[in-house]
Amino acid sequence: MQNARVSGPQRIVLVVAMGAVAIVVAWTLVDWAFMQQDEGWFMLAPDSSVLYSPGPSSGDRIGTAAVWIGAIGLWFALSWRVLGGRTRR
Secondary structure, three states: OOOOOOOHHHHHHHHHHHHHHHHHHHHHHHHHHHOOOOOOOOEEOOOOOOEEOOOOOHHHHHHHHHHHHHHHHHHHHHHHHHHOOOOOO
16 A cells, blocks of 8 residues: 555554454354354253253364454454555655
């Protein structure tokens, strides 16, 4: 974006907006792909009134971390590109 007619403050607003979009997309992806969906299935312990719902697996945690790291990395790379990344002479 070196030749674009965007001022410094406008670039900062763009970077913040891209961060907000990255948060929404990552949150939606994690919710859609990794959040536990009970869908009415529970385990009942015999001779008690306690219900158990299956918990998240370690694969869910790794996938969630991967999505967030990917979103942060993408935001960082795009921000670096928008803000210039190098000192100008």
